[in-house]
Amino acid sequence: MENPAEEEAVGVGFDGARAAVLVAGLRRGFASGRTRSYEWRAAQLKGIVRMIDDKEAEIMAALHDDLAKPHMESYLHEISLAKAACTFALKEMKRWMKPEKVPTSITTFPSSAEIVSEPVGVVLVISAWNYPFLLSIDPVIGAIAAGNAVALKPSEVAPATSSLFATILPKYTDNSCVKVVEGSIPETTALLEQKWDKIFYTGNGKVGRIVMTAAAKHLTPVALELGGKCPVLVDSNVNVKVATKRIAVGKWGCNNGQACVAPDYILTTKSFAPTLVDAMKKTLEKFYGKDPLESPDLSRIVNAKHFRRLTSLLDDEKVSGTIVYGGQQDEKHLKIAPTLLLDVPHDSLIMKEEIFGPLLPIITFNEVEDCLDFINSKAKPLAAYLFTKDKRLEERFVKTVSAGGMLINDTALHLANPHLPFGGVGESGIGAYHGKFSFDSFSHKKAVLSRGFGGEAPARYPPYTPQKQKILRGLINGSIIALLLAILGWPRG
């Protein structure tokens, strides 16, 4: 970096003034126009791929530091997905960048029209702590693929990964246009005061509102990836062994429930509940052994604050009385065992807040129908899962339930599909990303219409006469006769 002042900007004592310097630097980088070229974008993405390859061990170590995340999970959910996103973008980017021809209407005949994707400019990515690597690098990949200059603020709640980013990302990418800012609330506030062309936030609804309000000041578009209580509806006709395995891996195998797409609660019929609970217990024992707190395959709770939040959910006697499995806690190591709760009161805190941890309430109803009503009575979740063999129920579920994404007969897998947009609706977020959708999220779709000087229709212009109005009506309605008359330049004058 040529400018020492900028160097200093990224680090301790980051305030509004330094944030302004940082943004000005990024703006200069973007204004130079180099981020727009295919070569620059490809070079950065290749840099990131190299970074992931070279630093795999360090990344895993950082994730283990922050969350005691098992290496297998780190690889499967973070590293491999990040790399796949990067290579997918590299493969498809040229096609994405190509202006898209669209047909023109007869009214504007003769003309040609296309949609040109252009970078929005300088973007800010604020990421979350539960998947600190993937949730940071994935939007950055999208922003770079779309040709933007980008500032990344990793979550301070996962400090090891955050500082890892600050050291390695600048080494592998163009550090005048890709910057990392470390910090917590004051730094984020300083960043949010600046004018950005897009803000991409992953986290919770409370901060999401703050981000959107700050963005409103500069009319900056935002993408908010939030969470929500993701329901799992289990019908009684399913293969219960497979279903419980898939639910368990989506809940506890995804960062011990600390994932935005993890199942939050299960809905099932009263008659089927005992079968389901039994199968679930067996599955959990098979996965995590007799003493889950000792299992190396279970992530820990991220910090003491969240640990307390989760244990306080169980404080209520009406809730803790419903525990049918698990419930063990180890405050020293911040571990909570997979816990099943059967029929918790609907008005308890655990059914109001996003759980974001290893507790899984099971709610029972007499009819499947009531389950659907229950889901619809709550805020729109990020994901909704259904296990069933009944095609009709599946159809109804897709039709009546509103959610960011939906997965039938499995959990969490849909986010690995780069052809599907990933994002929420209503309380679970605004905007979507992954694959082409990331590119679109960080692109402006510019409408370009081009005409020659032929095909002049005097009917467009004043002074208006009744004949002109007639032609115009024809033109707008796509009448060929009117078109011909207009081309011939009729009526004169």
Place this chain on the structure above:
Amino acid sequence: MESVGVEGVANEVRTDYESGKTRSLAWRRSQLKALQRLLYEEEEGMFTALKQDLGKHQAEAYRDEVGILIKSVNYALENLKKWMTPCRVPVPLLAFPTRGELVPEPLGVVLIFSSWNFPIGLSLEPLIGAIAAGNAIVLKPSELAPASSNFLAKSVPKYLDSMSVKVVRGGPDVGQKLLEQKWDKIFFTGSSRVARIVMAAAAKHLTPVAVELGGKSPAIFDSLSSARDRKVAVERIVGAKWVPCSGQVCIGVDYVLVEEQFAPILIDQLKATLEKFYPRFDCLSRIINEQHFQRLSNLIKDPSVAATIIHGGSLDSETLFIEPTILLDPPLDAEIMNEEIFGPLLPIITLKKIEDSIEFIRARPKPLVIYAFTKDEKLRSRITAETSSGSLTFNDTMIQVLSLCNLIFITPWHRSRSFHCLLVVRVRRIAIWRSGWEWVRTVPRQVLLRHVQSHESRAEEELPAGVHVPVPAMGCMEAALHAIRLPLRLRHSAPSPAGLETRLISTRSPLLLAAMITAAIICRNNRLYLPFDIINR
């Protein structure tokens, strides 16, 4: 309306939405049909309202509002079913066996704020999108166009389902109360000041917002050598400055950039065209109200600005009328060059070289539209690549809204899921470019949407087969004749070599086909695509 009323309206509409009836194809279709009827039957009412609010001439009202609405509603009716169909997406091996699908679903209850300059067009246009997507709607038209607002409040409930589509009249206080309610999407057209308020209020409920604002839209005027081109270009600029609503339009030309030595020629042409178009001024709209009239007259009051007036400049505060006015090189720091003009004043800024216009535009906030009149291919591609704007139109003005059905107007694109965004659903795309094959195919809309969303043209078997034909330089007539006979000759021809420019044809009518070929030649595209089903007929 009182506060209880506003809250009541919001709750009523939500309860109605929750009943699920707006989701059905039948409901959407019946509402669009009703809207279509409204547009046909109440035409006179709309004309009168627009005349009262803005002094808008009937022809103008039809061209800019009613006509476009009819077009949109027909387009939506035609494509509704296709838009609603879920589309499959490919899934990665890891998830085998699964299938991926994109299912469009309505957002819920949508609030639409429209503005006063096209009080009916800008109210009903988003309404069409919202209905097509199956939402329940509350529409608040601008209080500054009271006659139109009354018209909408009276006729919309008469034709449409008054339980799920409601019109609320009122000023900023009502707007404020509406914003306090929870919505699933807010669609706002108006000024950036109010847009900030709307967005901040929306943040409280995490409501996605689409804002359609304005900005200083420049027109770049290259030194065109042919007198005919000059005439056409100037007519089109006048057509975007004074013709629609006397410049009170968000996509109007705000100022013109031109080379120093070319300026006198442009000015003469402008004056001549104004004289031709406006032998009398009854075809010009008036200024919306006292306040805006005052704002506009203040813009030219400053002596340093007033000195640069070279045409027009007379004001009539009685009738709120401002004569078409041209200014040559007003000071760049004057208010007229820093605020959106939104009225019949046209500054002309001269530059040493036309290429400097790119720098000039980039130094300012991104405009809604850039218009460029040029025949220089190099300048053209530089403008496309180096400037940023909502949209970009070459060699014409305003008409991008006419092809709105196919191009995205402005862009709330970041909500990629089509129906989640009201407008994106209208992006129709009929071409899939197979980079390996170098020919273009025409595909059904459903496949296309999928393609837009996944960019993966897997469903090859669903594409109609066809060939790609180079069109040699030939006369229009000859080409047209050729087009009709083409089938016989082409049936066995091999795919042609790659070409950059491609013209697509998706029509079945030979007459239109001929017209399209003519167009292809006029536009200097050298390739045509003909699906076999046309050829075989």
